[in-house]
Amino acid sequence: MIRSVTMLSRAETYLAYRRSLGFKLKTSGRQIISFARYADDKGHEGTLSSDIALRWAKANATIADPFTWAKRLEVLRPFANFLAAEYGETTFPATNPFGRTKRRLAPHIFTIEEITAIIAEAHHIRRVQAAGTLMMPALVGLLAATGLRISEALSLLLRDLDLEAAQILVREAKYGRQRLVALHPTSVAALENFLDRRNAMFPSSPTDPVFLSELSGKMLTYMNAWHAWFRITQRLGIRPRGGHPFVRIHDLRHSFICRRLILWQQSGAEIDAAMMMLSTYVGHVNLRDTYWYIESVPELMAIAGNRFEDAATVGGDLDD
Incomplete structure (x- = not known):
């Protein structure tokens, strides 16, 4: 029955x-x-x-x-x-009577000075933190330099880092996807320095996590990182400029994407082609997730508006 x-x-x-x-x-x-x-x-x-x-x-x-x-x-x-x-008798509302289910607030876009200050402060965080003076600076630096999601970074194993090829294999990406993330030479150098120190203190077999708790030696958790992040950003007094009440670790990813788009737009790059590359690099499933930044982040909206004004000054039909 x-x-x-x-x-x-x-x-x-x-x-x-x-x-x-x-x-x-x-x-x-x-x-x-x-x-x-x-x-x-x-x-x-x-x-x-x-x-x-x-x-x-x-x-x-x-x-x-x-x-x-x-x-x-x-x-x-x-x-x-x-x-x-x-069961044929199942019923469910065809449309959502409560309205929209998606609402994205504008992120906080970190300045280079803010990121530098966060990394510097992470070197002085209290050693009672699981994400301490070894793990936290490296984690923040990697997120800022690559735009990885925090979950992707914390899931990395040592075998996923190929520093000779200057790339990372992200195995635990969103929706179970994998992707390769290229590294800048400065990021490679920073990771090499971090790994030398890390491997001298913790297990370093290929299947060991890159980021570990400095208290237990187990995989660093999101809450470990969040507690350290909260202490650091509160101590620095960084005021949120986006739609959220506080600055978030995930805003490092947003900041990476926005900085890249700002550089491309300022240089007059073909933005549609650039968007495809960036979307693949950061692991967006839908290209619309990448275009969202141009519509929602003031820094990008201003640059897009300036380019439109420049094009309009030259003249011509808008539908050419």
């Missing part, structure tokens, strides 16, 4: 199936389990329905606003589709 099957068991079956296909589903998996437990606790019977999904989306949301509710509801859509294929 369908009614004897709990929503939690359905959710576990769904997640096991998706993960067998290679999907990690860390955050969305937790939310789907949360929904399933909520449905069971409320005495919901049968398969998924629009009513219980809408009620869960608003219940216990971290922020009580339509944007948050919309995102929570959308997490359930693939699960609902899966159940619909199994």
